[in-house]
Amino acid sequence: MNKNQEIHESLSANERKILNYLKENDVKSISKKTSLDEVAVLRALEYLSNKGIVKLEIKNLKIIDLGVNGVLYKQKGLPERRLINLIAEKKTVNLENAKKESGLSDNEFQAALGALKKKALLTLGEGNLIFEGKKEEITHKSLEEKFLEILPKAPEELEPEQKYAYESLKNRKNIIELVSETQVNFELTELGREIVSEAKNLKQEEMIEAITPEIISSNAWKNKKFRRYDITSPVPQISGGKRHFVNQSIDYARKIWTEMGFKEMISSHTQVGFWNFDALYTAQDHPVREIQDTFYIKDVKGKLPQKEIVNKIKESHEKGVAGSKGWRYNWKEQDAQRVLLRTHTTCVSAKTLNQIKKSELPQKFFAIGKCFRNETVDWSHGFEFNQTEGIVVDKNANFRNLLGYLKQFYKKMGFDDIKFIPSYFPYTEPSVEIYTYNKIRGVWVEVGGAGIFRPEVVVPLLGEYIPVLAWGPGFDRTLMEYYNIKDLRELYQNNLEQLNKMKFWMK
Amino acid sequence: MAGVKFSRKDFEKYVKITPEIEEKISLFGTHLESLNENEIELEVTANRPDLYSLHGFMRNFLAFLGKETGLRQYKINKPQKDFQVKIDSSVKTIRPYTACAIIKNLKFNDSSIKEMIDIQEKIHNTLGRNRKKIAIGIYPLEKITLPITFKALKPQEIKFQPLEFDREVxxxxxxxxxxxxxEFAHLLEGKDKFPIFIDAKDNVLSMPPIINSHKTGKVSETTKDIFIECSGFDFSILNKTLNILVTMFADLGGEIYQMNLLYDKSKQVTPNLEPEKIKLTTESVNKLLGLELKEQEKKKLLEKAGYNYNPKTKIVEVPAWRTDIMHEVDIIEDIAIAYGYNNFIPEIPQISTIGEISPINILKSKIAEVLAGLNITEVSSYHLLTQDDLKKLGQKPEIEVEDSKSEYKYLRRDLITMALKTLGDNVDKEYPQRTFELGEAFTRNDTEETGIKEKHLLSIAIANKDAGFTEIKQTLDYLMRMLNKSYEIQTTTNQYLIEGRAGKIVFQGKEVGYFGELKPELINQIKVKMPIVILELDIEQLL
Incomplete structure (x- = not known):
């Protein structure tokens, strides 16, 4: 198809309407002649410009114009004019009388006094206003009065005297104002001239704009043309409801673990120290149990589980079990009863180990959830974080299997390169620290710990030593890398605009 | 975890730092924290205080690299005349134990004095639990007259000039x-007597775990012979700490001398570097690590980890300065480190287990799906609130955490509070605003294990110029229909809702939530200018 023909078919009704008046170069008169409002004309001009039919230039201009009071004063005279006329006549007028007779408001009166004093036309003495000028002086129009008459005018076009008047009036109430005005200039391009002249010769056939139910049911579209749309022009963005991006990534991690045969564990955020620390062979004087690191809850006392398990844990700390020497100190029940916000999801694993039946082994469990540490809040610290926990309870499990499960999980999370470094936790041996490789930044990122539960943990909870593979790496850093978030606080600030823009977790 | 810094020059007298060595350092389990021209900083895990000094580190690291493997032997000299510490029964209830030694013929310089001070401080802070469990004192022998007594006296009877002080107190x-x-006064709190080391001429050497005497307590570059004591509550851990120190001094060129410790009813001789013997079968190593090591390989790895091993008897000799070997698994980990974590081939075993997502999380996903379809956006809030947040919403604090380092210290008691906070934080954003949140809220309940009940809740909040009762009721209705749960609505009153526009949600005869139009005074409080409708639902009840 002829290129110009395509253009003709893409012209909307409004564009076609104004096509014949483009020589006018004035939005107002086009508006009048086409009876379209100015906004519609302007929009049509923009579309024509997109098509290369007109060259459009839109300038934002500042214009000084009369304000509400300015319009009034232009008719009735400025307050200082009204006051000086009164005083010049009588030479001396009592302040109160002057105010009454001039008919000025408080504000106007004060402004008028100020302006006249500044010009040394009057002085104030013993409650009287005294005229100090000559009569001839006040017969001329003042600079301010002249200025009001020449408005509207652009600030850059002001003469020095006008500039002076502008400065003295601009801070007074609503006399003048600076308004923004859009100046639109346009002219036909060469293509435009072609299109205009062709349009005259073309039979103006009716184009179908939006398809309506009527058009469909009446078959009115038959033998008609659909106006061509400018499919490249931008449309306003919309957004829809969705899951929070952190939960999207957690849902995905849940999916990975279940695909790998893991069963989900659930437990509360508040725990007694017994499950969070003691059952995990963390001695009661371990620094992590101090108030600087752990959130303890005020004014509550937790309950310990059955005596039997409590005694086993006590023994494991005090004397050791399964050939261990133990920590050798006096284990105290009240320390284990303190209620805290869980510092890791590993307490959930400890509870699970205490509940499972040995006849149902092997079993694999996972949990993903919030954990808490008494921390300050800044871009790299927070008091809440997510952990992804897992245990494998299988009498044949070994260290290589531990690394195998972790490697597979991180591979599915998108990290092909992962490395393991020796580490230390009170409840695992051997222990590892997991690092994932960030390809974009070219650095190894520490994501968290794993290991095989010590006999001192497993024997009291399960009744015999089975190497229980366990891990609890943090999850937030992994998802922040995915979403390219640098500031931890962004995860839970609930900025609705940001949440609307947030991309989906594409795994 | 402790950060330890060594001079790079001293470090490189043993091993030149190359990228390959850097890699080895981290595979050895001591993360390389930083490295510059003058200094190397490593992170040593809390179970290895024997690595806190350069000499202790090198002893193990060189073995790990395959140089100077096996258990390092040290010559120990028997006690000479008067190499004796009498432990008076008065310390029994205060600080019952000490382990002591003498080192002779040392040549101190700046860097060895620094090494000595650093390791004392590191051990005090970590293994010593800020001097509570272990306090170390090191004294120039020439200022002391042997034998020494460890006893406790009334505080008023103890008189000496402490370090860095100009007078006797x-x-x-x-x-x-x-x-x-x-700083350390709390460690002697409530004691009627304080412990002291005192020499044969009644000069006080120190008052552990607080401070040494100015006269006898400072080692200088001219010091040749030293007296070392460790005091605390567990004789075994004190012995091992002493061993960490004496072997470090021996590596610095000193000669180790034992001392006789005369306890009330027994005599002990320290230091004792006799290795502990633990039997370790190759089967248990291979089973835990998933390897197929032969005896000779196992021996080689144990020697790289600084142990001795006899393949015939299967006896492992554990260095007497290792504080962390409680069980054979601790030795097996060292075998794994010597083998190299990078050399293990990860493998997922062929065992069959069935995966399962918990019912509550399945329900949460379904609810999220339904609500997202209604163009409602999920938000996610902190579990803790600030005093300011509570005040803004006119709520009283209920459950508080102790000594929070930030302003956040009150556990949220419902999710509506969080929803209103979110709307209040977003007044400058586009409307309509429709949010939902799924999460836990906390209330006191004595029947729970922790004294706190955690409910799994759903909240919905809609702020818009035409938000009204109908929209929130429609939302509830759609959600419950999609979840296939039948429910009833009854009139209720509620702290958040306008009377007459508040409904309670009843499921199987139980109240499970409420919904309606938010009171205008609350809308004003959060500075929103739109009508708001809310809903809260205890979703666990729907399971």
Missing amino acids: NGLQILQQHPTGR
């Missing part, structure tokens, strides 16, 4: 006036 005054005394 008594025990109580030290705790009140001396900066170190004040």
Whole structure:
């Protein structure tokens, strides 16, 4: 198809309407002649410009114009004019009388006094206003009065005297104002001239704009043309409801673990120290149990589980079990009863180990959830974080299997390169620290710990030593890398605009 | 975890730092924290205080690299005349144990004095639990007259000039006036007597775990012979700490001398570097690590980890300075480190287990799906609130955490509070605003294990110029229909809702939530200018 023909078919009704008046170069008169409002004309001009039919230039201009009071004063005279006329006549007028007779408001009166004093036309003495000028002086129009008459005018076009008047009036109430005005200039391009002249010769056939139910049911579209749309022009963005991006990534991690045969564990955020620390062979004087690191809850006392398990844990700390020497100190029940916000999801694993039946082994469990540490809040610290926990309870499990499960999980999370470094936790041996490789930044990122539960943990909870593979790496850093978030606080600030823009977790 | 810094020059007298060595350092389990021209900083895990000094580190690291493997042997000299510490029964209830040694013929310089001070401080802070469990004192022998007595006296009877102090004071005054005394005063709190080391001429050497005497307590470059004591509550851990110190001094060129410790009813001789013998079968190593090591390989790896091993008897000799070997698994980990974590081939075993997502999380996903379809956006809030947040919403604090480092210290009691906070934080954003949140909220309940009940809740909040009762009721209705749960609505009153526009949600005869139009005074409080409708639902009840 002829290129110009395509253009003709893409012209909307409004564009076609104004096509014949483009020589006018004035939005107002086009508006009048086409009876379209100015906004519609302007929009049509923009579309024509997109098509290369007109060259459009839109300038934002500042214009000084009369304000509400300015319009009034232009008719009735400025307050200082009204006051000086009164005083010049009588030479001396009592302040109160002057105010009454001039008919000025408080504000106007004060402004008028100020302006006249500044010009040394009057002085104030013993409650009287005294005229100090000559009569001839006040017969001329003042600079301010002249200025009001020449408005509207652009600030850059002001003469020095006008500039002076502008400065003295601009801070007074609503006399003048600076308004923004859009100046639109346009002219036909060469293509435009072609299109205009062709349009005259073309039979103006009716184009179908939006398809309506009527058009469909009446078959009115038959033998008609659909106006061509400018499919490249931008449309306003919309957004829809969705899951929070952190939960999207957690849902995905849940999916990975279940695909790998893991069963989900659930437990509360508040725990007694017994499950969070003691059952995990963390001695009661371990620094992590101090108030600087752990959130303890005020004014509550937790309950310990059955005596039997409590005694086993006590023994494991005090004397050791399964050939261990133990920590050798006096284990105290009240320390284990303190209620805290869980510092890791590993307490959930400890509870699970205490509940499972040995006849149902092997079993694999996972949990993903919030954990808490008494921390300050800044871009790299927070008091809440997510952990992804897992245990494998299988009498044949070994260290290589531990690394195998972790490697597979991180591979599915998108990290092909992962490395393991020796580490230390009170409840695992051997222990590892997991690092994932960030390809974009070219650095190894520490994501968290794993290991095989010590006999001192497993024997009291399960009744015999089975190497229980366990891990609890943090999850937030992994998802922040995915979403390219640098500031931890962004995860839970609930900025609705940001949440609307947030991309989906594409795994 | 402790950060330890060594001079790079001293470090490189043993091993030149190359990228390959850097890699080895981290595979050895001591993460390389930083490295520059002058200094190397490593992170040593809390179970290995024997690596806190350069000499202790090198002893193990060189073995790990395959140089100087096996258990390092040290010559120990028997006690000479008067190499004796008498432990008086008065310390029994205060600080019952000490382990002591003498080192002779040392040549101190700046860097060895620094090494000595650093390791004392590191051990005090970590293994010593800020001097509570272990306090170390090191004294120039020439200032002391042997034998020594460890006893406890009334604070007023103890008189000496403490380090960095210009006058003689008594025990109580030290705790009140001396900066170190004040810092550690809590360790002697409630004791009617304080422990001291005192020499044959009644000169006080120190008042552990607080401070040494100015006269006898400072090692200088001219010091040749030293007396070392470790005091605390567990003789075994004190012995091992002493061993960490004496072997470090021996590596610095000193000669180790034992001392006789005369306890009330027994005599001990320290230091004792006799290795502990633990039987370790190759089967248990291979089973835990998933390897197929032969005896000889196992021997080689144990020697790289600084142990001795006899393949015939399967006996592992454990260095007497290792504080962390409680069980054979601790030795097996060292075998794994010597083998190299990078050399293990990860493998997922062929076992069959069935995966399962918990019912509550399945329900949460379904609810999220339904609500997202209604163009409602999920938000996610902190579990803790600030005083300011509570005040803004006119709520009283209920459950508080102790000594929070930030302003956040109150557990949220419902999710509506969080929803209103979110709307209040977003007044400058586009409307309509429709949010939902799924999460836990906390209330006191004595029947729970922790004294706190955690409910799994759903909240919905809609703020818009035409938000009204109909929209929130429609939302509830759609959600419950999609979840296939039948429910009833009854009139209710509620702290958040306008009377007459508040409904309670009843499911199987139980109240499970409420919904309606938010009171305008609450809308004003959060500075929103739109009508708001809310809903809260205890979703666990729907399971």
